[in-house]
Amino acid sequence: MTGAAKPAGAARSRADRRRSPARRRLRRLQFRLTLAYTLITLAGVSALSWMVIRTDERSWRGAAYDEMDQRAAVSTSLIYYTDAGLQLDGLHDDEATRGTPRVRVLHADPDGSLRPVFTSRGPADPAVGADRLAALARSAMDRDDTVRTEEPDARGATAYLLARPFHHDETQEVRGAVVVVGDPSQWMGEHRRLAASVLVGAGLLTALAAATGHLLSGRSLRPAWQSLEAQERMLADAAHELRTPVAVMRSSVDVAGTDPRGLDPHLPRIRRATERLADVVDNVLTRGRLQAAGQDLRAVPLRLDQLVEQVCEEVAAGPHVLTTSPDASVVTADPALVRIAVRNLLDNALRHGRTPAAARSAGHAEVHVVVRGANLAVADRGPGIAAADLPALTERFRSPGGGTGIGLSLVSEIAAAHGGSLTADLRPGGGTLVRLSLGPEAPGPAHAGGPARP
Structure with missing residues (x-):
């Protein structure tokens, strides 16, 4: 039997497998499949996350404007006229004019100018200029309808604005408007927390999809991997094993061509090389059959x-x-x-x-x-x-x-x-x-x- 093998042979074999062209090609293909799977997942998760965040943002905006509209409606219902003129006493004690969002009442003077006649108590609201509030109130009065918009305040942050006109009790003439100023941060804290959770979840899902795609692509490519490696091993076996007997036969024929005794003295050596060549072919073909057939014996x-x-x-x-x-x-x-x-x-x-x-x-x-x-x-x-x-x-x-x-x-x-x-x-x-x-x-x-x- 053969003597003890050196441990370096196993290391060389593992290194050869790592450097195998088949492995390099299939690793590149696995990387591309993983990247494609990850990008598709990322695109889908990003679109879904955007839809969730946008829907939630609109929901909170709608809720904010609904509350502002409710405050404006209650406030306009509490405004009335007497012979003494505009009466605002009902606004001072009602819940609708307490806290945030704050309520302002702008009344039209005989000369047509608008002046603020009431501001509800509460925390400071976004600093929106008086001229912008007057313009919004004028727009609501001209349309005789509720007007809502978003404007930047003095700090550059967004403020929600809503104006609702009110009328004289007897003439039904538009005499002013109730303007409600809302701070989005009052409602959007929950939205920001949801957005952060969605983004973190999307990132984790994408990472999980990348890992899963890598494993699945590797598993799906395993048969091709094994097939390519089997072909390369078979070619390497054939090239390695056929080299020696072919060289022996060729040298024997070359020597026989110059030997005056002719070919007969060299026939045993050629016959041994031929037998070895047949053994090599049988072994290589058998190995190829084993690698190709797997368990199908x-x-x-x-x-x-x-x-x-x-x-x-x-x-x-x-x-x-x-x-x-x-x-x-x-x-x-x-x-x-x-x-x-x-x-x-x-x-x-x-x-x-x-x-x-x-x-x-x-x-x-x-x-x-x-x-x-x-x-x-x-x-x-x-x-x-x-x-x-x-x-x-x-x-x-x-x-x-x-x-x-x-x-x-x-x-x-x-x-x-x-x-x-x-x-x-x-x-x-x-x-x-x-x-x-x-x-x-x-x-x-x-x-x-x-x-x-x-």
């Missing part, structure tokens, strides 16, 4: 012991010792994927399964295979892999001793696709024991239990 009842024996017969030729102890086992799995996984485990064990002494003398590899239920154990006498080292070795392109570089990584993915796992540990007496689990055992002539310890 062509799982059928499978005699695992028979499949393992067939693969062992295929790889038996060569300078190594390969022994098996298979029990009859039926599992529900994808035969093509399981065959690839078993072949990769055996190839890896045969390549690295020699003892240190045998490795120095080019001796034989010693590999023992056990099948128990849905589990396969492959044991060798190589340098050994500790359980903590296996995750690093199942990364792509981790093959310090040669090989395709994605063998164990592909076996781990095949195990996960079947609901199983790939584990490894040091073998007593030296070497490595790798266990492949393909999930629960199917009903049949299987022998229950985990793999025996070789």
